[in-house]
Amino acid sequence: MSVTVTVKIGVLNVQGAVSEHVDHVKWVDAEPxxxxxxxxxxxLHGLIIPGGESTTIGKLIRKYGLFEPIIESAQGGMPLxxxxxxxxxxxxxxxxxxxxxLALMDVVVNRNSFGRQRESFxxxxxxxxxxxxLFPAVFIRAPHVVAADQGVKVLATLDGRxxxxxxxxxxxxxxxxxLTEDVRMHGYFKRLAEQYQAK
Amino acid sequence: MGTTVGSERVKRGMAQMQxxxxxxxxxxxxxxxxxxxxxxxxxxxxxRVPSDIRAAGGVAxxxxxxIIEQVMKSVSVPVMAKCRIGxxxxxxxxxxxxxxxxxxxxxxxxxxxxFHVNKxxxxxxxxxxxxxxxxVLRRIAEGASMIRTKGEPGTGNIVEAVKHIxxxxxxxxxxxxxxxxxxxxxxxxxxxxFELLLEVHTNGKLPVVNFAAGGxxxxxxxxxxxxxxxxxxxxxxxxxxxENPEKFGRAVVEATMNFKDYDLLAKLSKDLGTPxxxxxxxxxxxxxxxxxxxx
Numbered sequence: 001m002s003v004t005v006t007v008k009i010g011v012l013n014v015q016g017a018v019s020e021h022v023d024h025v026k027w028v029d030a031e032p033x034x035x036x037x038x039x040x041x042x043x044l045h046g047l048i049i050p051g052g053e054s055t056t057i058g059k060l061i062r063k064y065g066l067f068e069p070i071i072e073s074a075q076g077g078m079p080l081x082x083x084x085x086x087x088x089x090x091x092x093x094x095x096x097x098x099x100x101x102l103a104l105m106d107v108v109v110n111r112n113s114f115g116r117q118r119e120s121f122x123x124x125x126x127x128x129x130x131x132x133x134l135f136p137a138v139f140i141r142a143p144h145v146v147a148a149d150q151g152v153k154v155l156a157t158l159d160g161r162x163x164x165x166x167x168x169x170x171x172x173x174x175x176x177x178x179l180t181e182d183v184r185m186h187g188y189f190k191r192l193a194e195q196y197q198a199k
Numbered sequence: 200m201g202t203t204v205g206s207e208r209v210k211r212g213m214a215q216m217q218x219x220x221x222x223x224x225x226x227x228x229x230x231x232x233x234x235x236x237x238x239x240x241x242x243x244x245x246x247r248v249p250s251d252i253r254a255a256g257g258v259a260x261x262x263x264x265x266i267i268e269q270v271m272k273s274v275s276v277p278v279m280a281k282c283r284i285g286x287x288x289x290x291x292x293x294x295x296x297x298x299x300x301x302x303x304x305x306x307x308x309x310x311x312x313x314f315h316v317n318k319x320x321x322x323x324x325x326x327x328x329x330x331x332x333x334x335v336l337r338r339i340a341e342g343a344s345m346i347r348t349k350g351e352p353g354t355g356n357i358v359e360a361v362k363h364i365x366x367x368x369x370x371x372x373x374x375x376x377x378x379x380x381x382x383x384x385x386x387x388x389x390x391x392x393f394e395l396l397l398e399v400h401t402n403g404k405l406p407v408v409n410f411a412a413g414g415x416x417x418x419x420x421x422x423x424x425x426x427x428x429x430x431x432x433x434x435x436x437x438x439x440x441x442e443n444p445e446k447f448g449r450a451v452v453e454a455t456m457n458f459k460d461y462d463l464l465a466k467l468s469k470d471l472g473t474p475x476x477x478x479x480x481x482x483x484x485x486x487x488x489x490x491x492x493x494x
Contacts (some may be wrong), residue, residue, distance in 0.1 A: 015219045053240040117299035120324045123202040179212045
């Protein structure tokens with residue numbers, strides 16, 4: 001007899017749009033777990049790195065001893081999903097900037113590449129394999145992917161700029177699915193988490 | 200492809216990205232860099248911090264645009280700036296400079312003694328102050344995308360900030376508990392638009408992010424605001440009027456994000472040097488109270 005265990009998805013609880021992601025995780029019938037310390041990563045099947053200020057979040061995950069454990073979990077196969085600042089944290093290189101943060105995805109990102117807040121916008125875009133039609137994407141002082149290595153699948157572009165990518169179990173979007181009521185991206189991430197759980 | 204700038208979602212969303220963070224007042228690029236290094240999620244570019252505005256007296260206006268531009272060039276975090284209450288043109292100037300958020304603020308001398316800026320008209324989002332739910336919802340009705348409970352700026356005294364956040368949170372709890380047929384009369388009593396009051400009743404929270412401000416002078420003060428339900432804090436005079444701004448700023452940032460971790464708060468509160476000298480509220484004349492500005 002097999003017992004079905006609910007898939008547990010962590011949300012990095014340092015700064016930014018944490019509660020919005022928690023709501024989305026609930027809406028796709030997964031169990032949200034707030035992650036602030038390394039112990040919180042145990043038993044997770046996936047981790048979301050929310051939007052916020054990447055410099056602030058990057059600093060604090062180092063300070064709280066989350067930096068190495070997150071990298072180790074990802075290297076062990078745990079799916080990660082970064083939105084906006086989360087995408088910047090996952091990138092191997094940040095254009096025109098100091099050192100990268102988690103450096104797990106083979107992409108180069110440009111911060112605030114769509115301009116300042118007054119240039120921030122919404123657009124309906126196609127997200128390959130996820131949206132099946134258009135997805136309402138909210139871009140807030142958003143980054144974009146300038147260059148992606150071969151192993152990286154481009155899921156969405158806007159005016160020729162790459163705005164969503166996947167590299168195996170790692171998923172990143174320049175926009176904020178957590179600011180809409182659309183749960184398709186979170187649903188897609190849940191399936192990645194379920195695959196990891198089944199292993 | 201069709202894109203929409205300045206939608207409600209885009210403007211409110213910007214504030215949502217700041218949650219659990221600290222927004223610090225700065226008056227030049229050196230301070231802005233210190234604030235960013237300390238972990239501020241945004242900086243407020245000013246000509247003077249509130250305590251110096253108090254000391255200087257006279258009419259306080261929008262900062263010199265060159266100060267704001269200097270700050271915008273020196274940091275990558277969002278930059279906010281203040282316009283006077285009701286001063287539509289100062290607000291338009293700030294928007295044209297490209298600031299990320301405008302604070303229509305009672306810290307400056309009001310330009311209009313009856314009306315606030317119609318913030319719906321702008322692409323850039325606004326934050327406004329409020330002392331109670333009625334005031335807060337009137338500002339949201341005018342298009343504010345973020346709220347800060349006012350406190351009493353530039354005093355280093357937390358008592359008014361506590362009063363205002365408790366007032367707003369207490370009123371929200373009351374509105375949630377009311378039956379729907381009591382809401383229209385309550386809207387009249389507190390001077391709140393009915394539709395927004397109904398939204399609070401249904402969702403159990405404000406439709407926008409609410410930070411606390413006005414008198415936060417220590418890491419424990421910041422943690423207290425979070426404990427009382429704030430989504431983040433503004434620290435004005437507190438950081439750069441303290442003895443060691445960098446250390447102090449870092450401590451406030453960490454205290455805000457870990458407001459329930461009392462062992463950490465104890466550690467953060469050690470050896471910070473002298474915080475800003477506070478003002479006992481009863482020594483302020485009615486005309487010196489900034490929080491009473493706003494209609």
